[in-house]
Amino acid sequence: MNVFGYHGRYLRIDVSNGSAEFKPIAPEVLRRFIGGVGLGTWLLHREAPSGVEPMSGSAPLIFCFSPLVGTPLTTSAKFAVVGKSPLTLRLNDALSSSHFAIAGKRTGADAIVLLGRAAEPSVLVVDDGNVRVECAKEIWGAPADDAADSLRARYGPMYQSAIIGPAGERLVKFATISHDRRHAGRGGLGAVLGSKNIKAILVGRTQRTPVADPSRVVELAKDLSRRSFGPATAKYRELGTVSNLLTFNRLNALPTRNFQSGTFAEAEAISGESLNQGRRVARNSCAACTIGCEHIYDGKGGKDGVRLEYESLFALGPLCGIGDSDAILEAAQLCDRLGMDTISAGATVAFAMECAERGLIDAPQLRFGNAAAFLETLEQVARREGIGDLLAEGTREAARRIGGDAPDFAPHVKGLEIPGYEPRALQTMALGFAVGSRGADHNRSGAYEADFSAKIDRLCGSAESARLAIETEDRSALVDSLILCKFLRGVFTDLYGETAELLSATTGWDVTGDELRQTSRRIVTAKKLFNIREGWTRDEDTLPKRMLSEGLPSGIGPAASLPAERLHEMIQAYYRERGWTVEGRVPERLIEELELADMFEMR
Amino acid sequence: MSEPTVIVELFGIVRQRAGTAEVAAHGGTIGELLQSVGRVCPKLDDLFAADGSLSRRYLVAIDGERFTLDPTESIPVGARVLILGADAGG
Numbered sequence: 001m002n003v004f005g006y007h008g009r010y011l012r013i014d015v016s017n018g019s020a021e022f023k024p025i026a027p028e029v030l031r032r033f034i035g036g037v038g039l040g041t042w043l044l045h046r047e048a049p050s051g052v053e054p055m056s057g058s059a060p061l062i063f064c065f066s067p068l069v070g071t072p073l074t075t076s077a078k079f080a081v082v083g084k085s086p087l088t089l090r091l092n093d094a095l096s097s098s099h100f101a102i103a104g105k106r107t108g109a110d111a112i113v114l115l116g117r118a119a120e121p122s123v124l125v126v127d128d129g130n131v132r133v134e135c136a137k138e139i140w141g142a143p144a145d146d147a148a149d150s151l152r153a154r155y156g157p158m159y160q161s162a163i164i165g166p167a168g169e170r171l172v173k174f175a176t177i178s179h180d181r182r183h184a185g186r187g188g189l190g191a192v193l194g195s196k197n198i199k200a201i202l203v204g205r206t207q208r209t210p211v212a213d214p215s216r217v218v219e220l221a222k223d224l225s226r227r228s229f230g231p232a233t234a235k236y237r238e239l240g241t242v243s244n245l246l247t248f249n250r251l252n253a254l255p256t257r258n259f260q261s262g263t264f265a266e267a268e269a270i271s272g273e274s275l276n277q278g279r280r281v282a283r284n285s286c287a288a289c290t291i292g293c294e295h296i297y298d299g300k301g302g303k304d305g306v307r308l309e310y311e312s313l314f315a316l317g318p319l320c321g322i323g324d325s326d327a328i329l330e331a332a333q334l335c336d337r338l339g340m341d342t343i344s345a346g347a348t349v350a351f352a353m354e355c356a357e358r359g360l361i362d363a364p365q366l367r368f369g370n371a372a373a374f375l376e377t378l379e380q381v382a383r384r385e386g387i388g389d390l391l392a393e394g395t396r397e398a399a400r401r402i403g404g405d406a407p408d409f410a411p412h413v414k415g416l417e418i419p420g421y422e423p424r425a426l427q428t429m430a431l432g433f434a435v436g437s438r439g440a441d442h443n444r445s446g447a448y449e450a451d452f453s454a455k456i457d458r459l460c461g462s463a464e465s466a467r468l469a470i471e472t473e474d475r476s477a478l479v480d481s482l483i484l485c486k487f488l489r490g491v492f493t494d495l496y497g498e499t500a501e502l503l504s505a506t507t508g509w510d511v512t513g514d515e516l517r518q519t520s521r522r523i524v525t526a527k528k529l530f531n532i533r534e535g536w537t538r539d540e541d542t543l544p545k546r547m548l549s550e551g552l553p554s555g556i557g558p559a560a561s562l563p564a565e566r567l568h569e570m571i572q573a574y575y576r577e578r579g580w581t582v583e584g585r586v587p588e589r590l591i592e593e594l595e596l597a598d599m600f601e602m603r
Numbered sequence: 604m605s606e607p608t609v610i611v612e613l614f615g616i617v618r619q620r621a622g623t624a625e626v627a628a629h630g631g632t633i634g635e636l637l638q639s640v641g642r643v644c645p646k647l648d649d650l651f652a653a654d655g656s657l658s659r660r661y662l663v664a665i666d667g668e669r670f671t672l673d674p675t676e677s678i679p680v681g682a683r684v685l686i687l688g689a690d691a692g693g
Contacts, residue, residue: 235616235690247614247691251667448692454672557667
């Protein structure tokens, strides 16, 4: 098929028997959903039977590329992993970066869809559309980075791997899939890959996709690269996201001790500024990236240092009451090697700490601030040993089994643990968490941008919050489908218009900014439709009872509260602005308007 | 009458540029205060846009509560002012 930027097909693989076939993707589908998260959502609607068990052979796991992958556009080397989450039982889309995206697209497919279950622990090798399922017993149980090294030695540098750690093998519900220690982290898709008895997918070969206007793409790439070195990305280059910690702490917005507080007394000692002064050893970047946001720190015994982002720092630090940077770096390295989402891992242990302190579980060693117990528990979770077997289910299920008032303070939305933004202190973000299709999520919703602005009162959300939250969701849907890095967001003055230019030069389509606005709305709504199909109900769009019934005590910053009635009003405003019904469902006229009717014909 | 002294707390890239976590500056309004900060910390020479408005690259908050872009906003006596990058989240 002659579609610039695309192969026009996906590769559907049954790992039970190694059979594979290319299936065409119509150009109008590619134009409607672009790639990445958008195309992955369309493919999930197509390939997942209604009500599918996420870790059954019938559940698809989709690796999705985009038209910009393989171009010289900065930050374009990204891929999406899409599936039904075993943690939330809702759509989950996670992103990772670097060479796997480029190599994956060179296999000759715009997406690779995995189904079935291999007979034994295996690796899947995809090579110019040829597929092999090969025994991998010798690396089953190995940490992700060690296994990746073994595979590199076995298959050579031409192949790139996306791999699970022991957590994925043991079906930990927040296990990750990683490439070169960059994790498609949230929602447990590592467990889905593990349930297929696949340790890693290796991709390689040479099938490139031409772009429509190569000289224009190069010109746009040079301009984008030049702007990517400017002040809009300075924070990521010079400090890294760890610099968020002290800012959030000052605003009383740093989730501390399982969201009991917004201020952490030891914040200075573990801050990004402190780490950067004493322990930073390197800076790194993904393939095809000019920003270089990865800051590497000296951890104990780590062979290549430890990469640390704000979300890992908060979740493995203040959220668990840990004020020891050695312990935090060790925990981050553990999660990397074992293949666990640091946000969910930290939040689950924090939740367990509070349960233990309240006497709801018998775990006398588990106390906020006990670093040794904290590290041991993380290992137990990855291996599903002792209390780890319960915690590996995530906070929602763990709370249900523990009972009592545990569900009131389990820090999740739709089962996905809450990232490092205290909802009561950042109330537009609170709305973003409550309504997000994959659960509590700071990537698919960038609603914190509204809270960190003069547009709104972060301590008193309102109907205006809805409009602002929607703007960030739509922008995220576009950027996650193109795929470009969100750290570029400040570089664009007109995101829709400028990315329309990028897409036009790549594909030859006459794309406009208005079309991409519609595309964004379509993708967000398509995700919603999948969730509705899988049983979403209105009461899922909420926050934990703690957030709505307990005030956030003042810390360095002001006290805050988010009454349930206020959140309800914001959610209703969100539904209105989206054109959804009062119950949060998508009316038929909107399905038609957004050209989504075929979603219902698929299954 | 001399302008009041205000403690200005700096965060993120602002702190890095200034080389300090906080400065004592002077001003009764946000605009006056930021001009004073620019004199005290010469590396923070882009707090204002070309048209005299507050640069959109920064956020200013009084006592860590509300963010403001209004240079005419008065600073309550005893209040502390925060300056952070506009990319504070994410």
